[in-house]
Amino acid sequence: IEFEFNKSNITAEGAFELDKLVQVLKNNENMVIMVKAHTDNRGSDTYNMNLSDRRAKSTVQYVISKGIDKSRITGKGYGESEPKIDCKEACTEEEHAENRRSEFLIVKK
Structure with a gap:
């Protein structure tokens, strides 16, 4: 999911995507x-x-x-250390937007 500039709240688009993730987690209890x-x-x-x-x-x-148990999800911030698009100082607004994101890794299936 992507975030707005300088914000950490979940947008409507982000909520829509996270609801899909919640369904996957409910269907895969481990x-x-x-x-x-x-x-x-x-x-x-x-x-x-x-x-x-x-x-x-x-x-x-x-x-x-x-409704997902907190033992099944953890989170960590990485700041600007792992850009999706490494555009240095010449980023377009679209490139900046792609770098403002949360990604999801499956730790255990």
């Missing part, structure tokens, strides 16, 4: 996932780490609020 949250490269490293942590937390909280 699946455990990890949320990796990211920022674009604007702002300081420290600020972006804090922002990505807030994005990870809001993503995890949304999934838990839909």
